[in-house]
Amino acid sequence: DSKMTNSAPENLTAKLEELHVNGEEEDDDDKVTPWEVTTTKASGIDYDKLIVRFGCRKLDEDIISRFERVTGHKACVMLRRGMFFAHRDFTAILDCKEKGEPFFLYTGRGASSGSLHLGHLVPFIFTKWLQEVFDVPLVVQMTDDEKFLWKDMTVDAAKKMSRENMKDIISVGFDPTKTFIFNNFDYMCPPFYENIVKIWKAVNGNQTRSIFGFTSEDCMGKAAFPAVEAAPCFASSFPHIFGEKGRKNDIPCLIPCAIDQDPYFRMCRDVAPKLKASKPSLIFSTFLPALQGAQTKMSSSEPNTCIFLDDTPKQIKNKINKYAFSGGQQTIEEHRAKGGNCDVDISFQFLRFFLEDDVELENIREQYTKGELLSGELKARATVEVQRIIAEMAERRKNVTDETVDEFTKIRSFPYQY
């Protein structure tokens, strides 16, 4: 009925326009987008360059020290060893914690395989630890709609895969009284949709293309989807947790995620002021490298690059022995003489992620570098740690039934007042 008006949104900040994730930085060796992560370097992605390129901040010693002071907890392995290496406004969350003001955690997963692999676990292990330390609500989005849009997959298959993946995620050990897990196809509701539509209004087609690299050959859904991943940053998307009527978009959220998801939240941070909402804070992880080497991250679509949660101890041992790229030398004699290279050795990288004991890790590094520790020995040590992580997961996974999933996905209130 109405005349078409020129209601194109104002331009977002120039920064957003500049931050292409596809395209112009092709001359760089590293490719990091929500859909692809590769590098030509054996030591993996250059994360310091990525910080500059993405315009986020390094998670430095000062912030980690402040985190420890504010929370009274020693930083966990992934924080103190730089697996979570960068952030946006993490200090704003520490301010909240210091002042006793509310905030919440948001992370998620796009289920694309029946079982999670070790790389998928990293943000969830960290998020679980963070939730315990902060004692705040956590929302976990399963983007089954995204998978349906991007893949040759039915809605039912995407929903089923999400539900299977939820069981793995729950097995990380989340507290059901404080954790809401939802898949978009089943949770979609008016408050969630309202935030999506508000985000849709604030970003135009040029900007979406610039941020995500979509083309006009892509289906409508790809262009519409980023708002669906962005909307849970706003507390009002969850009235059962943060209150029915308050529209409490001043409760900020912290998103622990792998850095490839940054484009969604960069967009979200830029539109937040237009929605009179707090900008989400982010804390970014590096990628767990593939067995074959740090040129790429683990990928379910290439099973031999991954340790899966349902791999047996024997399979884990065999995969590490057979595929884990070694920084050692060709012969024992040569290794004893020249020593190994921890920076490219995948077994050592696994120990960095999962071995709790700093002193032991440092001993291993020294001995391997000097050639005192052999590649086979290093692989055996890494195998033990990976087997331990997977066994602990499997132990908890035994108790996760469909009823457990129902418990986590149920619309319910949390033991917090807002």
Place this chain on the structure above:
Amino acid sequence: DSKMTNSAPENLTAKLEELHVNGEEEDDDDKVTPWEVTTTKASGIDYDKLIVRFGCRKLDEDIISRFERVTGHKACVMLRRGMFFAHRDFTAILDCKEKGEPFFLYTGRGASSGSLHLGHLVPFIFTKWLQEVFDVPLVVQMTDDEKFLWKDMTVDAAKKMSRENMKDIISVGFDPTKTFIFNNFDYMCPPFYENIVKIWKAVNGNQTRSIFGFTSEDCMGKAAFPAVEAAPCFASSFPHIFGEKGRKNDIPCLIPCAIDQDPYFRMCRDVAPKLKASKPSLIFSTFLPALQGAQTKMSSSEPNTCIFLDDTPKQIKNKINKYAFSGGQQTIEEHRAKGGNCDVDISFQFLRFFLEDDVELENIREQYTKGELLSGELKARATVEVQRIIAEMAERRKNVTDETVDEFTKIRSFPYQY
């Protein structure tokens, strides 16, 4: 996590690509899009040309006769006088009626003003009559999300306006036991969203631009919205009416609407087979002309072109006397000598829409054409009919409260089995 795949949808039918609603037919005098309806001709839009341009069918005598045979009802004024002038697959609905197979009606409104005007009433008056004749469920979509996206308006204002407009729509006399009215912001739910996402996957950016004329300066929401207007064509969007689990997308729908809404449903008809769903049928109305003449339709944004539902009898009389474009001559003498032109006379057009008595209408036409009836007399006769319509609406409107709206918007089942 996944690599970006080239999952752009297959091309839709070539027909869809060809049917631009903006752009290439600019050399035509008539402009008919969801956002603009204008012509340079005093007699109004050339609807026969529109049928050719849009690729729909004329609603001819044969179909109207068949309708009367199948339903046992005489065609109403708007049908027998060609105000509903074109269709897509209306015969498929008549087939259903004949065989006793289920179908439903879907129409809607994008609320852009506090009160409806006479032009808005046309599809609703017709739809109400059609529902009585067919005895089937009716769903009415209020596109408050569209208005929020297109206009400088808050979500709350758009929702409030939708709710006010619902009261006017209800006053047309719909049966609450068979009519579900919903606004998108409040109804959005998983089954509705699932259909939206399926439509998103089936149409790409080029196609959206081609159909609707969006540019990359338009916000993301404009590109995403067409699927929201298309989704209610599929019965599975309403599990409370058509069954929780059946996904009964084989129940076809018939959409009575003004022809400017055709692009949404042309798109929907093209994607329906991909969703394994029935193609919606359509029956299209002409536009009630503006008081000033048939070059444009009534528009709330220009109050003097409209009769509003809340206009008083005196206001109606004054508006028709002052603004209703006359096909009569400059002086009484000249009029008596040359006669008037019914084709451009707005008072006569109003009588065509609203005067039940065919014989009287024909008499008026003859007398006016011969100059026996004067413009003032014709205006007076039209005023009486318009006052009658508005008074009947006002009488029903008195009984429409917030509770009545709740009754129509409530999620509930209907007295039909599927």
